[in-house]
Amino acid sequence: MVARHLKKPAPPTANGAAPAFDVTAIVEGVINDVRAEGDAAVRRYSEKFDKWSPESFKLSDKEIQDIIATVPAQVLEDIRTVQNNVRTFAEAQKASLGEFELEIQPGVFLGQKNVPIQNVGCYIPGGRYPLLASAHMTILTAKVAGVPNVIGCTPPIAGEIPSSTVAAMHFAGADAIYLLGGTQAIAAMALGTETIPKVDFIAGPGNAFVANAKAKLYGQIGIDLFAGPTEVLVVADEHASPFTCAVDLLSQAEHGPDTPAVLITTSEKVATETIAHCERILTSTDMSTAALAATSWRDYGEVIVVDSLDEAFALADEFASEHVQILTQNPREALDKMRNYGALFLGEKTCVSYGDKCIGTNHVLPTKKSARYTGGLCVQKYLKTVTYQEVKDPKASGELGRLCGRAARAERFEGHARSGDLRAQQFLGDKYKWIYEQV
Incomplete structure (x- = not known):
């Protein structure tokens, strides 16, 4: 294949000057400060980066309703229409994820369940534009998955409340809405503060600072994607x-x-x-x-x-x-x-x-x-596919005990082997010296 470029990207040196700041260093500093100082650091960085320092970053129910009242009726109708589309597709995704229980041999049952993550944080960006569609994609999808507690963070835009975004977050089913942006929002959700609960998983797009913060905190919490x-x-x-x-x-x-x-x-x-x-x-x-x-x-x-x-x-x-x-x-x-x-x-x-x-x-x-x-991002990202096992038949448990003993000793895992030995003795009458020495 001979591919001919009629237009190439500009050479790397021409793609703009090097950033005037070190994203990684700034993100690390914010995360460390939020870890050490909690709300005080969150407020300091919100003032610094967003010029935003309300009495509470969390919107009350009344504030949410007052904000929604300022949104044009057509915008609200469109939000509901789009969210119905997103919900319909997400529900179809969830319906496609099967749970099952299999009797793999007589008396031995193996199963699979899809368990929703318990606490999710969703970030809805708003630096250049109010990206209310991200509320549908993150919050609503999490609620369809069955996540019981979903909080959402979105930044003010030039000191103004993004009313349409707040409306979208509320209609999507957010259990709490915070007007908070950037690294400080990601760090607060991932680490927890005096007023912002710690979550188990963070979803949503964002700028280089948000993406870097999610990457650095991955492992302490789950994330949807490493975004670019x-x-x-x-x-x-x-x-x-x-x-x-x-x-x-x-x-x-x-x-x-x-x-x-x-x-x-x-x-x-x-x-x-x-x-x-x-x-x-x-x-x-x-x-x-x-x-x-x-x-x-x-x-x-x-x-x-x-x-x-x-x-x-x-x-x-x-x-x-x-x-x-x-x-x-x-x-x-x-x-x-x-x-x-x-x-x-x-x-x-x-x-x-x-x-x-x-x-x-x-x-x-x-x-x-x-x-x-x-x-x-999809419903599956908010679900943990977990397994369970139950051996009901005594003979089956004893046979598995013998198999486990042999398999574990092949790997020199004596403790594992003895768990199997115990069942082989209990249910098949096998004799093991180590058991008689202990009981």
Whole structure:
């Protein structure tokens, strides 16, 4: 396969200057301070980073209702519609997860249960925009899974309460809502403070500080994914509309200044016209996020021409992109040909933005090639698949005891072997010197 780049990402040195701060060092400092000082550190960092220091970060029931009352009726109706889509899909996911009990041999029963995590924290970002859709994806999905206690954190935006986000969090079923953002929110949920309860698991997207904090605290708590910048990849054949390709690539490029937006196509005409449309959209329309999208497109955008769709699918699998949009005559072919993606969007009637905002599948998805080994956030992430065992038949227990004794001694685990010996003696009458020496 000879892949021809008609547009390459900018060289690494051209992708902007080095950050003026050390994310890792800042995150470590915040986590250590929250661990040592609790609420005092949380408040100090909220004042520093968000200029936000209310009497209580937790919203009361009355405050929540007062905030919801300020949200336009159409927005509230849309939130309920989208959440119904998300709930319907999540409930179908849960129904697909079977529990079972198997009599593996006479009198020996093995089983599997799906037990929800007890305490979950959901982070709903809000640095540039109020990302209320993340409330549907994290909080609502956790409640469908059966999580009894879900708290949500979202930051104020420029000192203002994100009313629509609070409404979405409330309707999604959050048991408590905190106006708190950034590393301090992640640290508070993971470690617990005087007023913020410790959780067992944290879900939700966020900026580099949030992602770094989740990664550092992983192990003390569970997390959904190791997240990176949003990614989009479009696979297109000669029948695809270059204008559609351009619009859909730029729809994701507006997420941030470091979003990889990639087109892989079998048509040089589609490739060149897509590039031209991108430039026109970014320079001659009133797209409010054009500057942000233009930075991503300039520094991380790629357009690649290949000779066949099989080559396009193979190359797309190497990228293992978060979002993969298939704009071909037979888009369902990708279901058989591709393996590595966070989510597939099939055909011109479908777009990544539907997945982000309203269609019902979860938009918290793997990035940075982690789609090679994991899927995105779903009901399963909030459930622990646990097993249980029960031996009811005495003879079966004795036979297992003999087997356990032999297997354990092969590994030189004498203590394990003796647990098996005891059952073999009790239920089959075997004689073991070590038992008679002890009783």
